[in-house]
């Protein structure tokens with residue numbers, strides 16, 4: 536990107552840097568010629584499960600596929616309801632529709648914590664509720680401790696959308712191991728990425744078997760054709776190789792993300808009109824996938840983002856628009872106001888963050904933001 540005002544090169548929202556060892560690993564897979572259903576997928580599943588302290592991990596083709604199978608694994612089916620937060624990537628809700636269920640979109644806690652609000656969850660539990668999905672926004676733990684108790688007492692499943700949250704924890708227990716099932720994503724801009732990819736964690740061994748069955752369109756060892764419909768959700772071997780290689784550096788990269796996030800928080804404390812969600816202490820156990828800030832003034836979001844981009848070459852994003860306001864969901868579920876999620880949708884700005892970012896880069900981002908707020 537050209538430098539619009541002569542203050543340095545453009546800064547992207549995310550930047551992925553692969554190492555020689557990653558390229559070597561993928562090349563070795565390509566040369567051996569077994570590109571699907573080989574040993575690397577299993578090796579990756581075992582390595583990922585071990586890190587989490589989970590027993591069953593099943594790699595799949597995307598985070599969306601992982602959510603779909605996580606819901607099916609917990610028994611979500613036609614006529615059921617799945618309670619999901621409004622502040623999320625829309626796949627969290629869409630995957631309920633794939634099961635024939637209805638997503639019930641509820642509000643989040645507020646501008647200081649974008650997690651699903653347990654009080655709102657309780658208010659929306661009905662006889663049809665089969666599962667609650669908690670999204671660990673940005674790698675910061677949703678209130679799964681509390682939600683696990685609520686779900687157990689209502690005999691419904693807790694599913695974790697852990698797309699942002701590899702290498703994150705709450706009270707020393709890995710995110711992704713609090714619920715009956717969890718979904719991770721390895722999409723290109725995620726903390727651990729391989730282009731496309733996902734993984735399901737399931738607590739119950741029978742449910743894990745079912746997820747393994749469902750990710751393949753057929754099973755040559757069985758002449759079934761009478762079982763339930765399946766999907767083609769396999770992860771391929773080159774991607775499993777890339778993930779295995781990158782998994783070795785994940786902890787170091789997440790540590791760097793935490794340092795950069797703490798530095799951002801110190802720098803942003805001097806900028807009036809801006810707050811930063813979550814607490815300093817929560818950074819230490821988060822995977823720090825993104826750097827969200829919240830503006831005091833909901834009228835400034837678009838102009839601030841445009842100014843940062845055009846005058847300073849800094850790319851930002853909005854994570855997330857409130858999904859209850861999407862036309863498809865308004866049509867399906869009717870008009871409902873969710874004030875916290877809608878306020879976040881109008882005031883949140885996601886700043887650039889990636890492990891090899893420098894503190895000078897961060898200073899530029901914070902100076903650009905301050906300048907945009909004065910404009």
Ligand SMILES: *Cc1c(COP(=O)(O)O)cnc(C)c1O
Nearest residue numbers: 597598599624626698720721722
């Ligand atoms: C990225 C993401 C997904 C979906 O993952 P894909 O791999 O892109 O299908 C689901 N939920 C959240 C919160 C995400 O950020």
